[in-house]
Amino acid sequence: MDLKEIRKEIDDIDSDIFGLLVRRMVLSIKAGRVKSKLEDKEREKQILRSLKEKSGPPITPDFLERLYISIISESKKLQQEEYKLAAFQGERGAFGEVACREFDKGLIPVPCKDFSDVFEGVLNREFDIGVVPIENSSEGAITSVSHLVSEGNLNIVGEVTLQIHHSLLSHQKVSLEDVRVVYSHPQALAQCRDFIARNKIESRPFYDTAGAAMMIAREKPAGAAAIANKACASIYGLKVLKEEVEDSRYNYTRFIVLSREKSLGEGNKCSITFLTEDRIGALTTVLNIFKDEGINLTMITSIPSRDSTGRSKFLIDFKGHFTDNNVQRTLKKIKGRTVGFRLLGCYRGWEL
Template identity: 45%
Template sequence: MNLDEIRHKIDKIDRELLVLLQERMSLAIRSKKFKSSVVDVDREEVVLSRAERMNLALVPGSFSRRLLRTIIEESRRLQQEDRPLVAFQGEPGAYSEVACRHLMPGAAFIPCMEFIDVFQGVQEGYLDLGVVPVENSLEGAVTQVNDLLTTTDLKVIGEVRVAVNHCLLATEPMDLRDLRVVYSHPQALAQCQRFLLQHKLEPRPYYDTAGAAKMLARENPRAAAAIASKLCGELYDMEIIAEGIADGTANSTRFLLLSRQAYAGRGDKTSIIFATAHQAGRLFNVLRLFAEADINLTRIASMPLRTDPGNYSFFLDFEGDMQDANVADVFAQLEKMAIVFKCLGSYPADRTGI
């Protein structure tokens, strides 16, 4: 083993340590919801004593204790800041976190394994807010999220549309010609197929774009890269080898901000879910209500109704607030016509498109 190889291994360990530290801080912030006080002296002493007892030849117990003491003090500081906990599905650096950072700058962003974890965490009060993708410009509706929206009591209080800008990331600067394999979510690999073929790169599916970047940062395999967001490059100290590598440019995802309480002000966009009897003209009659009230629809989508698979739930977004006179009048008529009707909330429409 030569000096370069030793340093390569050290770099890998340093990245892994920092990624693990980020995970620990995230868990520490979440723990506040389950405690009566930030400081728990007995618990801290258990952690410190355990570290001190570990028989590590090159890491004296006294150093382990000092190191963990510093980490615990930083955990305390983060908990005392009392940041809102904003949940998203995926690993840190996912496009969902990009949306979180735009919608709730300065919050603590909490990754969750599944969409249901985001909904349940917010509903039960362990998390303050949730950010979920509802539709993609290329792939269409995010079915699982739409399904959860039909059963949740949570309210939509904001939205943002995030441009999906795929980047090729590596752990160190390198020439494209030195790369052999690329890891990412199958959807991202498919969207960058032309780039991969052009540069003779072998695509290797991974469960998540940000997860692929995280794996690369921790394991540091040679001649490998990941397709993920630019944010992943910043979080995991990775080099952007190429940016904007998707085959098409018009790729964006719309995200919703979920809360237990409705938006406090007046919104200029509203989302509803409804179902009508499976009879000719029923859907047309509902849509005619909006047309006659001069209400502009911005989205309509459908999916099978859980309780009646032969029928459909319809997701409708439109311009206006549910307190507007024309909207209230449409709602009054719609409640009589629909077999299911739910207003997810009125909220500020996204005008930025990041």
């Protein structure tokens, strides 16, 4: 190995260490919420004792002790600060992480592999809030998330809209002609389908955009690249082959913020979910209520229902506040004409 290769490997290891430190600190915060007292001297001694037993050249016991005393000290500090944990789907560098920070810079974003993990984690009090994509300007509603929202017991307390720019990333600087296969989340691949087809690249779905970037960095497959947030290049030590490979420059994704608590405070937007009756014109009846009350709909999503009765499930966003007279009348009328009606929340909305 030459010096350049050695330094590149050191950078990769440093990136892994940083990611593992973040994971450890998050687990420390979780532990602080369930243990009876903040300090556990016996546990700290046990950690240091175990590490010293594992030490050996070139890692000395003294170095390990200094390092972990610092880590333990920082962990206890974080437990005292009572930081809020925000779950998002994906790995470090995912757009969900960006949305978490955009919503509240004081949050600690925590990656989850699946959308269902985000919902379950918030519901089980593992996380304070969850941030998930619900709608994209190019590809429409994200049905899997809409289904989880409508079926779950969480509430919508806010939203964030991000302009999405995708970059083509590889573990080495190569020309576009050398890229034969690209990995990314199915939504990202769909948002870049013209670019992919134009360059005759095979697309392969992956569970996450940032996860695809991480895989490319670790496995270094020949002729492969990832479509992901440009920030993933610096996080995982990748090369940017091309920026803004999305097909539409008007490419926005709306993320919703989920909480166990209901938000009926200040806001200009409401979300509801319900099942319509199994009859012709059932949805039209509901939509006419909005029309008659002069309420503007901003999103309507049809969700595949697991109900065997043939009823259809819907998720609707509309402008207005829970305390507005016309909103109160609308909700009362809809509740009487639908099944399983639920007000998901009133919150400050963004325009897509």
